[in-house]
Amino acid sequence: xxxxxxxxxxxxxxxxxxxxxxxxxxxxxxxxxxxxxxxxxxxxxxxxxxxxxxxxxxxxxxxxxxxxxxxxxxxxxxxxxxxxxxxxxxxxxxxxxxxxxxxxxxxxxxxxxxxxxxxxxxxxxxxxxxxxxxxxxxxxxxxxxxxxxxxxxxxxxxxxxxxxxxxxxxxxxxxxxxxxxxxxxxxxxxxxxxxxxxxxxxxxxxxxxxxxxxxxxxxxxxxxxxxxxxxxxxxxxxxxxxxxxxxxxxxxxxxxxxxxxxxxxxxxxxxxxxxxxxxxxxxxxxxxxxxxxxxxxxxxxxxxxxxxxxxxxxxxxxxxxxxxxxxxxxxxxxxxxxxxxxxxxxxxxxxxxxxxxxxxxxxxxxxxxxxxxxxxxxxxxx
Numbered sequence: 479x480x481x482x483x484x485x486x487x488x489x490x491x492x493x494x495x496x497x498x499x500x501x502x503x504x505x506x507x508x509x510x511x512x513x514x515x516x517x518x519x520x521x522x523x524x525x526x527x528x529x530x531x532x533x534x535x536x537x538x539x540x541x542x543x544x545x546x547x548x549x550x551x552x553x554x555x556x557x558x559x560x561x562x563x564x565x566x567x568x569x570x571x572x573x574x575x576x577x578x579x580x581x582x583x584x585x586x587x588x589x590x591x592x593x594x595x596x597x598x599x600x601x602x603x604x605x606x607x608x609x610x611x612x613x614x615x616x617x618x619x620x621x622x623x624x625x626x627x628x629x630x631x632x633x634x635x636x637x638x639x640x641x642x643x644x645x646x647x648x649x650x651x652x653x654x655x656x657x658x659x660x661x662x663x664x665x666x667x668x669x670x671x672x673x674x675x676x677x678x679x680x681x682x683x684x685x686x687x688x689x690x691x692x693x694x695x696x697x698x699x700x701x702x703x704x705x706x707x708x709x710x711x712x713x714x715x716x717x718x719x720x721x722x723x724x725x726x727x728x729x730x731x732x733x734x735x736x737x738x739x740x741x742x743x744x745x746x747x748x749x750x751x752x753x754x755x756x757x758x759x760x761x762x763x764x765x766x767x768x769x770x771x772x773x774x775x776x777x778x779x780x781x782x783x784x785x786x787x788x789x790x791x792x793x794x795x796x797x798x799x800x801x802x803x804x805x806x807x808x809x810x811x812x813x814x815x816x817x818x819x820x821x822x823x824x825x826x827x828x829x830x831x832x833x834x835x836x837x838x839x840x841x842x843x844x845x846x847x848x849x850x851x852x853x854x855x856x857x858x859x860x
Contacts, residue, residue: 500711500747503718506775508783517722521790527568527717528781528791533803534560534584535778537593540807541583541600545756549815550600554581558715558751559679561777563649564588565720566677566746569728570647575614577629577648581679585649586615593806597814604823623654626663626676633672633731633741645731646674647724652692653684655701667741668705673731675724676743679714681750686763699745707741714748715775718784749775821847 503514510516519527538557545553556563559581567588570576576589583596590613599607599618607617619625629648636644654660655678667674678698682689695701702709708730712723727742734740749772753760760769785791821843825836832840 500713501719501723502713502716503722504716504780504784506780508780509787510784514719517718517725519721521788523568524785524788524790527564527721528785529799529803530564530568530584530588531560531717531778531781532799533806534564534587536800536803537583537587537596537807540811541597542752542756544811545600550597551602553600553756554754555750555752555756556581556583558749558772558777559681560584561717561781562677562679562714562720562746562748565717566647566649566724566744569721569724571643571645571728571732573614573644574728575616575629575632575644575646577616577625577632577646578618579625579649579651579654579679580618580620581651582618582649586618589613589615591615593810594813594817597811598817601814601817603817603819604827605817605819623650623657623659623663626650626654626659627666628663629674629676630663630667630670630672633667633674634670637670637672642673643732644673645728646672647728648674648676650676650678651684652678652680652682652689652698653687654678655698656684656692664702664705664707664741664743668707668739671740673740675727675731675741677724678743678745679748680745681714681748683750683754683760683764685754685758686760688764697745699743702743705741705743707739707743709743709745711745711747713775714746715772715777715780717777717781720746821852 502511503516505511535557538555538560541550541553542555544550563582563585567576567585570589572590576582576585578585587593587596591610595610598605609616616625616628625648629646633646636642636646648663650660664676666672667676680689680698684692693701697709697711699709699711708727710723710727713719723744727744730738730742731740749769751769751773782791782796822840824843825832825840828836
């Protein structure tokens, strides 16, 4: 892989500057770096990458706005991380499985999930957590790192069943690398040589804990060495670089070469521009100048500039794309807000048979609904 960084530039964030092996294709302005090679994908695929990243940015802005209006529950923003999310999902084949965290809204959409269904769990509807019939996306994981051994298990199962054309891609945050599940999952992945790719979205902050307090290792990618698998560090704000790295890792997972192991740990070096969730205030634990430095490497601006330079995008097409995105998101919100469900469903699908203690809780809830009416519960959210 061609690798390039800009060591020594005062405008480059330290986390990007410190590793000469960081995979990059575009510079901060969106120009192709001298030693880099652009992924071999068509103009149509490049536009799809751009449109989906733009869509994700708009989705994020609208979701935050609706949470503030009481129309969504707590929301985990993804601005700054959309480029990596979309690029990794577009590298997946249709049959591959995606294991997302609570922040991978764009990753789920890019792998085929219906847009309205992304809003449903955020509005408290259990149905929104169901695995779609025709899309291989697991429900988003709220507990930290629990998905890592589970993704490994699915990948191992595929291998045992001879499904060598199917890979599993598992997202996790930098905070997840401090959990036991991370180490157990990667250890077994190496031992059983499973077709899995683990993407650590290193956004520099695990809520209020900075990356340097998360681990004494110089990089997260180097942890892969302990498990005998490949570790790659990529500029997560460079969509073309992420697509290139993810595509190569997924291809190796399905068709390893002689002597190659299937699993890979990708450290996608990126930044969370906003809050951890809408219940968080990042101004109490980090300096605004830090965010400004990373803003100079915005993934939307970089891919947009690249497409303009290549003559693939112009102002008319950009406006057309933006209008289409706004309409699609508005329609999805309208559809999601028309979704209805029964509070009785809250205890369904937790156990094969509902245990007595959950039945008692459901009965108590129904007594309160009858006494105060469902409208009283809605007012609490407003």
